[in-house]
Amino acid sequence: MTENPLYTKHAETLARALTAIAERDYWSHYPESPSPKVYGEHAATEGKAAFEAYLGKPFPLDQPGDRVATEQSPFGIPLEIKYPHTDPETLITAATAALPGWRDAGPDARAGVCLEILDRLHQHVFELANAVHATSGQAFVMAFQAGGPHALDRGLEAVAYAYAEQTRHPATAVWSKPGKGAPLRMAKTFHVVPRGVALVVCCNTFPTWNSYPGLFASLATGNPVIVKPHPGAVLPLAVTVRYAREVLAEAGFDPNLVQLAAEATNEGLASTLATRPEVKIIDFTGSTAYGDWLEANARQAVVYTEKAGVNTVIVDSTDDFDGMCRNLAFSLSLYSGQMCTTPQNILVPAGGIDTDQGRKSFDEVATGIGEAVHKLAVVDPAKGVEIIGAIANQANQQRIDQARAAGEVVLDSIELTHPTYPAAVVRSPLLLKQRGDAEQVYGEEWFGPISFLVATDSTEASLAVFQRVVGARGALTAAVYSTDEQVLAEAERAAVAVGVNLSCNLTGGVFVNQSAAFSDFHATGANPAANAALTDGAYVANRFRVVQSRRHLAAE
Amino acid sequence: MTENPLYTKHAETLARALTAIAERDYWSHYPESPSPKVYGEHAATEGKAAFEAYLGKPFPLDQPGDRVATEQSPFGIPLEIKYPHTDPETLITAATAALPGWRDAGPDARAGVCLEILDRLHQHVFELANAVHATSGQAFVMAFQAGGPHALDRGLEAVAYAYAEQTRHPATAVWSKPGKGAPLRMAKTFHVVPRGVALVVCCNTFPTWNSYPGLFASLATGNPVIVKPHPGAVLPLAVTVRYAREVLAEAGFDPNLVQLAAEATNEGLASTLATRPEVKIIDFTGSTAYGDWLEANARQAVVYTEKAGVNTVIVDSTDDFDGMCRNLAFSLSLYSGQMCTTPQNILVPAGGIDTDQGRKSFDEVATGIGEAVHKLAVVDPAKGVEIIGAIANQANQQRIDQARAAGEVVLDSIELTHPTYPAAVVRSPLLLKQRGDAEQVYGEEWFGPISFLVATDSTEASLAVFQRVVGARGALTAAVYSTDEQVLAEAERAAVAVGVNLSCNLTGGVFVNQSAAFSDFHATGANPAANAALTDGAYVANRFRVVQSRRHLAAE
Known part of the structure; x- marks a missing residue:
C-alpha cells in the first residue's frame, strides 16, 4: 500500500502532536x-465577509431534505440561515x-485526512470565529481563540x-513458537475496525471546542460521524461539516463520513439518532439531565x-490579595460565567483570611472580589462586553x-448596553453571600453568571x-488559594x-476555567460532571476494536 | 520516592512483557x-499434597464470617472445603x-506487587492446577496449562x-508558554486515580484463565478487588486470593486489596455486590443472560x-482433509466442548467440497469429522478422558x-467411564447434521459438546x-478452510x-479454541459475545482516571 x-503532508505535525501528548508540556x-x-x-x-455571505440564505451543504432555520443570536445579529434538514434514516x-x-x-x-480537515478549517478560522461569536454570545476574541485555534488544537490532540x-x-506479526521439532509459525493480521456510526451532540455555548x-x-x-448541533448554534458546525466534506471528497472518500443533522425546534433529533442500533458512539456536552438520559437509554x-x-474555589489565605481578586473576577466574568468550568462556589472562612494586606474579614474578601468584577465588567461597558x-x-x-x-x-x-449590538442581551455577573449551612442552595448548579461566596467555619470545613458537594454533584474545575503548603497538600488530597482537577494560587494570566490542549x-471522568476526559487513552481506545486473523506459515 | x-525485582520481566504486547509475536x-x-x-x-490438604477443611483465609462449602467436583473428588462467608458490607x-x-x-x-503475586502463584502452580482440575472437570494437563501458566501469562499481559x-x-510536567514578556510557567502534577472497588465474577469452567x-x-x-468465584469452582480463586493476600501483606499493603467473596448456594451475591455504589468496575465471564443483566443494572x-x-467454521475446500478433520475433532472434543471458544456450527456446502483426496460429499465430510472425534475421544477412553x-x-x-x-x-x-474417577460424569461429543434453513435451531448457542454440521447451498451461503448468526448472537471464534485465496479473503472481510477473530486452515498443532497470550x-468486543477483548488498551484505560493539579512556577 502506498x-x-x-x-505524508502532515506526518511531521502528527509526530509533534504525539510527542506533545506524551510529554504534556506546552505545545500548540x-x-x-x-x-x-x-x-x-x-x-x-x-472571514467576516464569508460569514456574512451565509446570512439569510440556504447554507451551501449538499445534503438532502427541506430546510430549517432555528438560530437566535445572543447579540441580535440576524441569522436566518437555512440548513438542510436531512431525515434520520437518510443520515x-x-x-x-x-x-x-x-x-x-x-x-x-x-x-x-483529519489533519487536512483541521488545516482547512484553520484556513477559514475567521469565518468560524464569526460563526461562534454570533451564535454563542462569546465576545469576538474569545470566540476566535476558544472556537478557532483552541478547538483545532483539541481536535488535533x-x-x-x-x-x-x-x-x-502492529498491523501484522509472525508468531513462532519453539517446540521439539520445527517451530509452530503463524502469520497474524490485526485489523482496526470502527464501532459503527458516531453521533456528536453539540452544545450552544462552545459549539466547536466541545x-x-x-x-x-x-x-x-474509522467511524462515520453525524454532527447534531444545538439548534441555537448550528452555523459553526455547518461550517465545520462543509469543509470536512470538501476535504473528504477531494481525498477520494465519501463526504457522508461527516454529516450535519440540523433539526427543527423541539424535534428531539438527538434522542432519535442516539437510540438507533447503528449508532455505536455518542459524544455529548450539555445538561446533566440529558447526559444521564443518554447514558440510560443509548445502551447500544x-x-x-x-x-x-459545581465548580468550587477554596480560599484559605493568599500572598497576593489583589491578584487573587483580579484572577477570580476574570474567571467569574469571562463569557458571563457560561463556561462549564466557571467557579460557582467560593468557600471562605467566616472568620476571614490572612493576606499580604493583613487580615481580611469574610466581607472584605467578598467586597474585594465583587469590586474586581465590577471594575472588569461594569465600569466601562465597552471593555466589559x-x-x-x-x-x-x-x-x-x-x-x-x-x-x-x-x-x-x-x-x-x-443589564448593560452593547455598544456594537444594541439588541444584545448583556448581564453583568451576580455575586451572592451564603451561609455554610445553606448547602441545599449552593450545593446545586446555578449555570450562568451566578456565584456564591460561602462563609464556612474554617478551611477544614471548606x-x-x-x-x-463535588462528590455528589461533580465539578469540572477546582481551585485553592493558600500560603500554607500543608493546606495546599490537603486540598490536593481532597481533589x-x-x-x-485542581489549580493552586492562580493570580496571573492563567485562569481556573481554561485548560490548555x-x-x-x-474534566477527569472521575466525578459526576463527566464520564470522560479530553483527551486521554480511555477517550479513544474504545472507539474501535481489533479483529485478527491468523494462518499457518511454512516452517523456516 | 525510593x-x-x-x-526492581520484576522490572526486567515487565519490560519484556511491554515489548511483547507491542510486538504481539510469540512470548510466554x-x-x-x-x-x-x-x-x-x-x-x-x-502440589497435589497441598491440594489434598485443603479437602474437607476450613480454607486457610483470614477473612471474617461463617463458612460455606458449595463445590461438587465433576470428577466426583470429595471437596467439602469450607470457605469464609464474608458479608457484602464487610467486603x-x-x-x-x-x-x-x-x-x-x-x-x-x-x-x-502484581508480578510478585503472579510469581507466588506460579510457585504453587501444581496446587492451582489440581484445584482447577477438580472443580472445572478439565483433564489434568489442560487444567495445568490453561489454569496455570496460560492464566498467569494473561495476568501478566x-x-x-x-x-x-x-x-x-508523565507524573509531572512543566508547562512554559511563550509570550511577550517572561513565559508563563506552571508545574503540573498528574495523579493516577483508581475508579473504586472492583468486582470479578468468575466462571465455573475457566476459574483462573478468565x-x-x-x-x-x-x-x-489501583483498585481493590473482590473476587466472587462461581459456587462450583471456588478453590482455584481461594488459592489465588490466599497467595495474593500473603504477598500484599509482606509488601506492607493491606491484604484486603484482594478478598474472596464465597457465597452460599443461590445467594445471588454477585448481584448484591455488583449494584453497590462503591463498586466501579466489574469483570464477568458467563452466560449472556447474566452478562446482559449486569450491563443493564450495574450502571454505576x-x-x-x-x-x-455461536462459534462458526466455514468449510469450503482443503488440501489436507485428514488434518482438517483431526484438527476440528480436537477442537470439538477438548474439555467436552465446554470452552467459550469451541466451534458449534460447521458450515459445509450440501454439494460437497474439493479436497486433496478428491471431491468429498457433505456426508463424507460429516463422517470424516465424526470418525476423527470418535477416534480421539471414544475408542480408547483412558486416552479420551x-x-x-x-x-x-x-x-x-x-x-x-x-x-x-x-x-x-x-x-x-x-457415557464413558473414567479410569481414575469412577464417579466422574464423562460424555463424548455429540455431532448433528442440520439443514441450512434450520437457522432457528443452530442459530442459538448450545453450550457443551454439541456441534452441528450445517448443509448450506454454497460457500457464499455459508x-x-x-x-x-454471528452478527445477531456473537462469537468468540471463527475458522475457515479453503484452498482458494479469494474465499479466504471473503471470509476475512466477513469476519x-x-x-x-478468524483462524484460517488450521490443520496442525494450533486450534481455533486456543489463543496465545x-x-x-x-474476543474482540466487536460482536455480542463480549464487550471487551483480553487484553488491549480499551480493557485497561478506563480502570483509572488522571486527576491533575497545577501551580505557578517563578519565571526562569
Whole structure:
C-alpha cells in the first residue's frame, strides 16, 4: 500500500502532536492570536465577509431534505440561515454506506485526512470565529481563540491519541513458537475496525471546542460521524461539516463520513439518532439531565458525556490579595460565567483570611472580589462586553433573576448596553453571600453568571464542603488559594479523592476555567460532571476494536 | 520516592512483557509443560499434597464470617472445603479502606506487587492446577496449562497493559508558554486515580484463565478487588486470593486489596455486590443472560463482559482433509466442548467440497469429522478422558440429551467411564447434521459438546449464514478452510464486518479454541459475545482516571 499523500503532508505535525501528548508540556499548533501579523492583513475582513455571505440564505451543504432555520443570536445579529434538514434514516443509511471504505483506508490515511480537515478549517478560522461569536454570545476574541485555534488544537490532540492507540499494535506479526521439532509459525493480521456510526451532540455555548475532540476521535478511528448541533448554534458546525466534506471528497472518500443533522425546534433529533442500533458512539456536552438520559437509554452505544457540576474555589489565605481578586473576577466574568468550568462556589472562612494586606474579614474578601468584577465588567461597558459577551439563551437569563433571592447580594447583576449590538442581551455577573449551612442552595448548579461566596467555619470545613458537594454533584474545575503548603497538600488530597482537577494560587494570566490542549486534561471522568476526559487513552481506545486473523506459515 | 523493591525485582520481566504486547509475536513467561524437567522432580507431588490438604477443611483465609462449602467436583473428588462467608458490607468496607494506600503507592509499586503475586502463584502452580482440575472437570494437563501458566501469562499481559497505560503520561510536567514578556510557567502534577472497588465474577469452567486478566488489570491500576468465584469452582480463586493476600501483606499493603467473596448456594451475591455504589468496575465471564443483566443494572460501574456466542467454521475446500478433520475433532472434543471458544456450527456446502483426496460429499465430510472425534475421544477412553475431561455441571449434561432431537445424529454422545474417577460424569461429543434453513435451531448457542454440521447451498451461503448468526448472537471464534485465496479473503472481510477473530486452515498443532497470550486477542468486543477483548488498551484505560493539579512556577 502506498502512503497516503495527506499522511505524508502532515506526518511531521502528527509526530509533534504525539510527542506533545506524551510529554504534556506546552505545545500548540494553531496560533491563538487573531492579529493581522499572524493571520495576514485581510484574513479578518475576508472571514467576516464569508460569514456574512451565509446570512439569510440556504447554507451551501449538499445534503438532502427541506430546510430549517432555528438560530437566535445572543447579540441580535440576524441569522436566518437555512440548513438542510436531512431525515434520520437518510443520515444513518449514508453514514453506514460510507464506513467500509474509510475503515479499510487505515489509521495513517485517516490521520492525514483529519489533519487536512483541521488545516482547512484553520484556513477559514475567521469565518468560524464569526460563526461562534454570533451564535454563542462569546465576545469576538474569545470566540476566535476558544472556537478557532483552541478547538483545532483539541481536535488535533484527539487525532494524535486516536493514532497512537490504533498503532500501538502492529498491523501484522509472525508468531513462532519453539517446540521439539520445527517451530509452530503463524502469520497474524490485526485489523482496526470502527464501532459503527458516531453521533456528536453539540452544545450552544462552545459549539466547536466541545465537539471537536469527539468528532475527530471518532473520525480518526474509522467511524462515520453525524454532527447534531444545538439548534441555537448550528452555523459553526455547518461550517465545520462543509469543509470536512470538501476535504473528504477531494481525498477520494465519501463526504457522508461527516454529516450535519440540523433539526427543527423541539424535534428531539438527538434522542432519535442516539437510540438507533447503528449508532455505536455518542459524544455529548450539555445538561446533566440529558447526559444521564443518554447514558440510560443509548445502551447500544459507548457514551461520552460532559455534563454540569459545581465548580468550587477554596480560599484559605493568599500572598497576593489583589491578584487573587483580579484572577477570580476574570474567571467569574469571562463569557458571563457560561463556561462549564466557571467557579460557582467560593468557600471562605467566616472568620476571614490572612493576606499580604493583613487580615481580611469574610466581607472584605467578598467586597474585594465583587469590586474586581465590577471594575472588569461594569465600569466601562465597552471593555466589559469584550469579556462577558452576551447571555446565550433565555434560560440563563431567567436563572439570574431567580438567583437573586438565593443569597445576600454582594454585587448585583445589571443589564448593560452593547455598544456594537444594541439588541444584545448583556448581564453583568451576580455575586451572592451564603451561609455554610445553606448547602441545599449552593450545593446545586446555578449555570450562568451566578456565584456564591460561602462563609464556612474554617478551611477544614471548606474542604469538607468541597468534598461533599463535588462528590455528589461533580465539578469540572477546582481551585485553592493558600500560603500554607500543608493546606495546599490537603486540598490536593481532597481533589484526588473526589476526582477533580485542581489549580493552586492562580493570580496571573492563567485562569481556573481554561485548560490548555496537549497539557491540561479537561474534566477527569472521575466525578459526576463527566464520564470522560479530553483527551486521554480511555477517550479513544474504545472507539474501535481489533479483529485478527491468523494462518499457518511454512516452517523456516 | 525510593523505588519499590518488588518493582526492581520484576522490572526486567515487565519490560519484556511491554515489548511483547507491542510486538504481539510469540512470548510466554511461565513454562506450559508440567514436566519434572521444567518444574523439578517433586513439584507435582507436592502440589497435589497441598491440594489434598485443603479437602474437607476450613480454607486457610483470614477473612471474617461463617463458612460455606458449595463445590461438587465433576470428577466426583470429595471437596467439602469450607470457605469464609464474608458479608457484602464487610467486603466493601474493607476494600474501600484499603484503597488510598494502594492508590498512593503508584504504578511502579503496584506492578511490582502484581508480578510478585503472579510469581507466588506460579510457585504453587501444581496446587492451582489440581484445584482447577477438580472443580472445572478439565483433564489434568489442560487444567495445568490453561489454569496455570496460560492464566498467569494473561495476568501478566494485563499488568503490562495497565502499566503502559498509567505511564503514558508523565507524573509531572512543566508547562512554559511563550509570550511577550517572561513565559508563563506552571508545574503540573498528574495523579493516577483508581475508579473504586472492583468486582470479578468468575466462571465455573475457566476459574483462573478468565478471571486473571480482570483481576490484575484492576489491581494494577489501583483498585481493590473482590473476587466472587462461581459456587462450583471456588478453590482455584481461594488459592489465588490466599497467595495474593500473603504477598500484599509482606509488601506492607493491606491484604484486603484482594478478598474472596464465597457465597452460599443461590445467594445471588454477585448481584448484591455488583449494584453497590462503591463498586466501579466489574469483570464477568458467563452466560449472556447474566452478562446482559449486569450491563443493564450495574450502571454505576464500568462493566466488562465475556458472554456466549455461536462459534462458526466455514468449510469450503482443503488440501489436507485428514488434518482438517483431526484438527476440528480436537477442537470439538477438548474439555467436552465446554470452552467459550469451541466451534458449534460447521458450515459445509450440501454439494460437497474439493479436497486433496478428491471431491468429498457433505456426508463424507460429516463422517470424516465424526470418525476423527470418535477416534480421539471414544475408542480408547483412558486416552479420551485426558482430552474431554468431565462435564462441569448438570445443565451441560442435560443439554446434551435435549440436543439429540435437534438434528440428525452423525455421532452420538455416550457415557464413558473414567479410569481414575469412577464417579466422574464423562460424555463424548455429540455431532448433528442440520439443514441450512434450520437457522432457528443452530442459530442459538448450545453450550457443551454439541456441534452441528450445517448443509448450506454454497460457500457464499455459508458466509451469509456466518454473518447473520454471528452478527445477531456473537462469537468468540471463527475458522475457515479453503484452498482458494479469494474465499479466504471473503471470509476475512466477513469476519471483519461482524467483528470476530478468524483462524484460517488450521490443520496442525494450533486450534481455533486456543489463543496465545501476548499475541492473540481473546474476543474482540466487536460482536455480542463480549464487550471487551483480553487484553488491549480499551480493557485497561478506563480502570483509572488522571486527576491533575497545577501551580505557578517563578519565571526562569
